[in-house]
Amino acid sequence: MSEYILEMRNITKAFPGVKALDNVNLKVREGEIHSLCGENGAGKSTLMKVLSGVYPHGTYEGDILFQGTVCEFKDIKQSEELGIVIIHQELALIPYLSIAENIYLGNERAEKGIMNWNETMTGARELLDMVGLSENPNTQVGSIGVGKQQLVEIAKALSKKVKLLILDEPTAALNEDDSENLLELMLEFKRQGISCILISHKLNEVSKVSDSVTILRDGQTIETLNMKGGEVDEDRIIRGMVGRDLTNRYPERTPKIGEIILEIKDWTVYHELQPGRKVIDNVSLNIRRGEVVGIAGLMGSGRTELAMSIFGRAYGRNITGTLQKDGKDIRNHSITEAIENGFAYVTEDRKEYGLILMDDIKRNISLTGLPKLARNMVIDDREEILVAEDMRKKLKIKTPNILQKTGNLSGGNQQKVVLSKWIYSEPDILILDEPTRGIDVGAKYEIYAIINQLANEGKGVLVISSELPEILGICDRIYVMSAGRMTGEVSREQASQETLMRYMTKNGGA
Incomplete structure (x- = not known):
């Protein structure tokens, strides 16, 4: 029997005007974690959609061999029946259904068309135990956090007797703790003999868990690297991805900082659905012309809620506090009014709200x-x-x-x-919420250069990011939030990951 659970040979896939894959080859060994790396548009997700049957046989050229047998998947159901399960970057859960219902959706435990709820709940509980989730299977999915929802997706995959698990940017929306737990879970699956394909732009995670890394560039296979020897580092992977050394991941910047363009004083916001719950508690901050200001914080700290409430009250109820632009009070009571006042907001979810x-x-x-x-x-x-x-x-x-x-x-x-x-x-003021989420290192550099250019034009830029190296690399000054309050403010020179994390886990005010 072949040592490879999967072989993809000379896969070619074209869209109108674009050849997305050009004779791509991929081999994945039994029981290994094999990462797929490349810049955005390199063809990673397209290749996995070919493998999983999202793009059916006949819409591409080349061969897929799974456990030594040639496969011609007509749809995703056929690939899942053989144990190939893909978890996409955008989670495919229904928020109004329970965890158990989501796990078995399309794979119901039923007899003669009637749901066997006892078997459903028992099976769901066993699967949740396997992924380390203690929630009641009856819990509505929409009421749990993104990290736990990711674990529900994995439990759903395990219910299909998965042999090859494909994870497309699984930690893109997770905080550091949830990301670490997910990586440990992948290593546990490996010990159980389950093969994994990991697509990720977080190269530190790729280096930590991968046995092999295949690099795609412009729809072609560049190379496959053996990660077991410890000789391949992040810079080596980047060189394969972009075709050159990326010696500095953040463009050089000489700030030209002017007068205060935006000042927020005593800003308080209540939850949209729970009127008595404060989401933002008496927050104050300012941004100067030509300055890139960062907001760091753990998931749930209130960063996005703050940004949305400033931008035309797109989030929250009973909002109080003062907004001043160039020293004059402004209202921003609607998104239209915010735009008229020179505000722009790049949302963290570009597919849902940005485009x-x-x-x-x-x-x-x-x-x-x-x-x-x-x-x-x-x-x-x-x-x-x-x-x-x-x-x-x-x-x-x-x-x-x-x-x-x-x-x-x-x-x-x-x-x-x-x-x-x-x-x-x-705009005069740009609020950028997770501006590089799910983006490769080369494209990140280009986004950072755009941010610098906007600041150089005298605009005020507010950047929200979950990646501390990014905050440290591009911001002139950094605020830190925890539980809806500002817990710290540090200059670029004083900032470090340790300092920011100390403020991020602080409960009281600054």
Whole structure:
């Protein structure tokens, strides 16, 4: 019997105007953790969708061998029946169903069309124990955190007698503790003989758990590295991904910091559904022109709620406090008013709230600036094309043309479209919530360069990030939040991961 549980040979997959995969080869050994690395748009997710039957046989060229047998999957159900299960970056859970119902959705424990609830609950409890989750199987999925939802997805995969588990950016939305728990779970699966394919841009995690790493670049297989010898480090992986050494992961910056452009005083926000619960408690901060200010904090600290409440009260109830721009009080009582006051907000969830994925790049870029394109209440199509083309060039969006559907772009290029949309609105203050989530190191560098350019133009930039090295690498000054309160403020020179973590785990005020 072959030592490989999976062989993908000469896989080629094309979309209109783009060859996403070009004779890609991948071999995964029995019981190993095999990582797939590459820049956004390299073809990683496309390859896994070919493997799992999302792209059925006949829509691609090449062969898939699983446990030595040639497979021609017509859909994802056929691949799951053989034990190939994929967990996508966007979790596929139904928030209003219970954990148990989600685990067995499509794989119900039923007899003659009638659910066997006793077997369902017993099986769910056993699976939750396997992934280290103590929640009651009757708990509604929408009421638990993202980290626990990820474990529910894995329990769901285990219910299908998984032999090869594919995890696409499984820790992208997780904090450090949840990420660490998930990596330990992968190592436990390995001990049980389950093979895993890990797609991740977090190279420290790749280095920690992987036995092998295959690198894709521009839809082609570049190389497969053996990680067991300890000779391959993150820089070696990056060199394979980008085709060159990336000696500095953060662009050099000489700040030109001016007067205070935004000041927030005594900002308090209550929960949207629980009126008596404070989510933001008496927070104050300021941003100067030309300054990049960071907000660090653990998941649930209130960072996103603060940003959304500032941006036109997009979140929260009974909001009190003062907003001042250039020393003058402003209201920001609606998103329209916030935009008119020169605010822009790049959401942490670009696919849900930042983009219209079914629409083209041109329309997504022009959305916030339609009044500027209107001629007698009619959009000037020619001007819209010129604007979108100009943004495509400035932000180096990789696409055949601006009429490409935005949903077909890689994550990094989608993020550039979101940035283009807000840059076109000509804001004075940009709030960037997890601006590089799910983006490779090369695209991250380009995003950082854009942030620096915006600051150099005299704009105030507020960056929220769960990655402490990123906060430390790009920010001039850093605020820290915990449990809805500001617990610290440090300059770039004083900041370290240890200092930030101390403030992040602090319960009281600053």
